[in-house]
Amino acid sequence: MLTETLIALAAAGGTAVVQAAGTEAWEGVRGGVARMFRGRAGGEDEVEPDLDRTALLRASDDAEAGGQQARLWQARFAALLDDADDRSRQRTEAELRQLISLVPGVADRYPALHVHGNTYDKSPQQYGNHNHMQIHYGTEA
Incomplete structure (x- = not known):
């Protein structure tokens, strides 16, 4: 069973694949995804046509198709993380990040990715008055 952070990581990975299609980042993302699946069930030979399909659908600028593609990749990344032993999962997690x-x-866009144990990797900013307090993480206040 995947943790909240790994589920968010898989979702961010799906979003990244779709967002990268048609941009300068595409070749790096495409190659990274192919390497992640190399030698595994649903391996590189099966992934590359899906990557090409994602790029074609992204070029059509169809928001619904883009969302479906992001969910498809999220499911694939989640299965990859879930099926892995601890060592492979750590390697896959690093590759996906x-x-x-x-x-x-x-x-x-995925705050859970910034939580590590009980710490948050962005500086908190605290604002308040006599009976009201706001805590913001990151640069947006």
């Missing part, structure tokens, strides 16, 4: 980092803004 690297892939997500290639697409600007995707990781910021």
Whole structure:
């Protein structure tokens, strides 16, 4: 069973694949996804046609198709993470984080990716008065 962070990681990965299609990041993301699936069930030979389909659908600018593609990739990444032993899962998690980092803004849309144990990797900002307090994480206040 996947943790909240791994579910968010799979979702961010799906979003990254779709968002990268048709951009400068596409070749890096495409190659990274193919490497992640190489030698595994649903391997590289099965993934590459799906990557091409994602790029074609993204080029059509169909928001519904893009959402479906993001969910497809999320499910594939989740299965990859869920089926892995601890060592493979750590490697896959690192590869997926690297892939997500290639697409600007995707990781910021998934706050669970920034939580590590009991810490948050963005600086908190605290605002308040006599009976009201707000705590913001990151640069947006």
